[in-house]
Amino acid sequence: MKGSRFLLPALFKTIVLPPLLVYLFLCLPILNLTSSLVPIPTYIISFPLLFILRSYLSLLRSQRHARSLGAIDTPRVKGRWPLNLDVLRDWARSGSEEEVGRMMVLLERKYGKTYNTRVLGEDQIISSDPAVLKHVLISDFDNFVKGQKFKDRAEAFLGDGIFNSDGERWKFHRALLRPFFHPTHVSAELFTTHVDAFLSSIPISGEAFDIQARLGQLSLEMAVMWMCGEDMSSVPMDSDPKWIAAKEGLGKAMTDAQRVVGRRVKIGTIWPLFEMFQDPLKEPMTTIRTFFEPIIDRAIERKRQRQILDENEDIRFIDRLVDVTDDRKLVEDQLINILLASRDTLASCLTFCVYSLALHPDIAKRVREEVRQVAGQEGAVTKDVIRDLRYSRAFINEVLRLFPPVPLNIRRTLRPSLLPTSDGSPPMYMPANTSIIIATVLSQRDHSVWGEDAGVFDPDRWLDGKLSQSEREGFISWNIGPRMCLGQSFALTAIQTFLVLLSRQMDRVDHAGEGKGSLKLVFDAQSTKNRIPDGWTEHATHDGRARGGRDRMWVVADVVLAIKGGLWVHYGSS
Numbered sequence: 001m002k003g004s005r006f007l008l009p010a011l012f013k014t015i016v017l018p019p020l021l022v023y024l025f026l027c028l029p030i031l032n033l034t035s036s037l038v039p040i041p042t043y044i045i046s047f048p049l050l051f052i053l054r055s056y057l058s059l060l061r062s063q064r065h066a067r068s069l070g071a072i073d074t075p076r077v078k079g080r081w082p083l084n085l086d087v088l089r090d091w092a093r094s095g096s097e098e099e100v101g102r103m104m105v106l107l108e109r110k111y112g113k114t115y116n117t118r119v120l121g122e123d124q125i126i127s128s129d130p131a132v133l134k135h136v137l138i139s140d141f142d143n144f145v146k147g148q149k150f151k152d153r154a155e156a157f158l159g160d161g162i163f164n165s166d167g168e169r170w171k172f173h174r175a176l177l178r179p180f181f182h183p184t185h186v187s188a189e190l191f192t193t194h195v196d197a198f199l200s201s202i203p204i205s206g207e208a209f210d211i212q213a214r215l216g217q218l219s220l221e222m223a224v225m226w227m228c229g230e231d232m233s234s235v236p237m238d239s240d241p242k243w244i245a246a247k248e249g250l251g252k253a254m255t256d257a258q259r260v261v262g263r264r265v266k267i268g269t270i271w272p273l274f275e276m277f278q279d280p281l282k283e284p285m286t287t288i289r290t291f292f293e294p295i296i297d298r299a300i301e302r303k304r305q306r307q308i309l310d311e312n313e314d315i316r317f318i319d320r321l322v323d324v325t326d327d328r329k330l331v332e333d334q335l336i337n338i339l340l341a342s343r344d345t346l347a348s349c350l351t352f353c354v355y356s357l358a359l360h361p362d363i364a365k366r367v368r369e370e371v372r373q374v375a376g377q378e379g380a381v382t383k384d385v386i387r388d389l390r391y392s393r394a395f396i397n398e399v400l401r402l403f404p405p406v407p408l409n410i411r412r413t414l415r416p417s418l419l420p421t422s423d424g425s426p427p428m429y430m431p432a433n434t435s436i437i438i439a440t441v442l443s444q445r446d447h448s449v450w451g452e453d454a455g456v457f458d459p460d461r462w463l464d465g466k467l468s469q470s471e472r473e474g475f476i477s478w479n480i481g482p483r484m485c486l487g488q489s490f491a492l493t494a495i496q497t498f499l500v501l502l503s504r505q506m507d508r509v510d511h512a513g514e515g516k517g518s519l520k521l522v523f524d525a526q527s528t529k530n531r532i533p534d535g536w537t538e539h540a541t542h543d544g545r546a547r548g549g550r551d552r553m554w555v556v557a558d559v560v561l562a563i564k565g566g567l568w569v570h571y572g573s574s
């Protein structure tokens with residue numbers, strides 16, 4: 001059984017240890033009871049008793065340590081239900097059903113930019129304070145790790161990969177991978193065939209379609225092409241039917257595996273108990289491994305046949321990888337990790353690019369005008385073209401600011417840490433072995449950093465050096481510090497290429513179809529349960545929902561930031 005390595009410690013911690021401790025330290029010495037008298041009541045009361053005792057003691061310890069360091073306690077949320085169970089319920093919903101940020105905006109208003117939800121007696125810090133984000137991601141980097149708990153929950157999916165490691169092992173992965181991500185290994189040429197095929201597959205006759213789902217597939221194809229040189233849209237003649245099935249199911253398998261890990265993180269220590277009779281990762285991992293197996297075989301065979309790697313050849317990420325390591329499992333782990341890093345984030349950003357173009361026709365017009373001037377209607381999207389598309393780049397930055405694909409990030413302390421504050425008040429104490437959620441999405445919509453118009457979509461704020469230092473530092477969509485995104489150049493090239501080719505298509509459709517060359521949002525194509533509730537858009541609610549009434553689609557934090565039920569659009573007149 002998968003997870004059995006974690007099952008015994010989990011069982012011991014949750015089912016055996018509490019009654020044992022209560023029996024040994026309370027029943028025997030204080031109450032002088034023998035085991036034969038009260039085994040069952042002892043067993044039952046031991047859980048809440050020990051739990052309350054443990055949380056109370058940990059609270060006292062934290063407060064004492066904070067005082068001795070001249071720090072204050074991080075403000076604790078006071079929920080309506082015992083042990084803040086109502087906060088836990090709201091939190092679980094905010095990830096999937098509710099509009100992202102609403103709950104956190106309300107809590108922030110009450111407790112400040114850094115607070116402790118302390119659900120079920122366990123500290124859990126949430127912060128959108130730029131000073132704290134900088135401290136966690138840069139200044140005290142070595143102390144804020146992904147942590148063993150995350151590693152255990154994700155191991156069967158991510159193995160020993162860059163996303164799943166800390167310390168020296170992470171440094172090894174980072175050093176191994178960094179050279180492959182150099183901008184010289186990325187060009188628009190890699191993406192044009194896929195984007196062209198994508199654009200010719202979307203209906204231009206006015207019929208509504210869900211572009212979010214299609215962009216997920218496009219991102220998968222672009223990532224696989226860059227990593228392995230494999231064209232997902234074609235099937236080689238002699239392909240094994242099992243491999244064809246794995247290729248078809250790869251996107252779903254990746255999503256399923258991510259959801260399993262997400263669920264384990266939410267359940268906490270006792271997650272193996274929920275997987276005792278069935279391993280939910282078995283099926284998705286079989287699909288993912290079946291897909292990569294012959295691709296790795298072919299790369300190893302290419303390595304065997306050549307003497308040295310010729311940098312002038314058409315070399316892929318996988319070729320460079322097998323060239324530096326003979327460890328097959330390591331190669332597979334790296335491919336899975338990079339696919340995880342690239343596919344959903346890219347799909348999310350492309351989706352919100354289309355959404356923002358459709359929501360702001362005046363801004364869409366400027367993007368298209370710039371493409372006409374810089375890239376023209378034909379010709380390659382060269383590095384020079386991409387460099388000169390300054391407004392498009394500002395547009396992408398604004399999309400990433402308001403709709404960061406990774407809206408929340410999480411780290412865990414190894415040792416206690418003192419969290420700084422932007423307003424100059426005394427530092428806040430954060431105990432060891434405690435998680436902190438970095439609320440990128442809130443920090444990038446924060447009025448005190450981005451001004452009163454923080455919620456307004458305005459690419460111009462990125463142009464002509466207008467950005468202040470605090471705004472520059474407050475933009476963390478790519479993460480900041482040593483663990484910053486490695487795929488930035490890949491992602492920006494892919495997105496710029498997409499914008500150029502989409503703008504050209506819009507111009508062509510305009511020409512051919514009496515000005516019907518704009519992508520428009522189609523609200524009634526979505527099922528009623530996925531439509532944004534009326535009250536959220538009619539007036540600015542100022543509670544974090546719908547960006548103060550500005551959004552027209554329901555934005556949710558799924559695996560990444562996404563639009564609930566898909567982004568339904570059609571070609572029409574602007």
Ligand code: HEM
Pocket residue numbers: 162163174338341342343345346349404405406409476477478479482483484485486487488490491
């Ligand atoms: C718009 C698209 C993207 C955004 C917004 C984005 C954002 C991020 C963020 C926030 C992290 C930090 C995650 C963490 O701390 O757990 C990250 C890490 C990473 N990203 Fe991206 N990413 C994007 C696209 C890509 C692409 C296309 C690739 C690969 C081709 C990629 C490769 C990586 C890798 C390898 C890491 C791990 C870095 C490390 O842990 O040292 N990303 N990215």
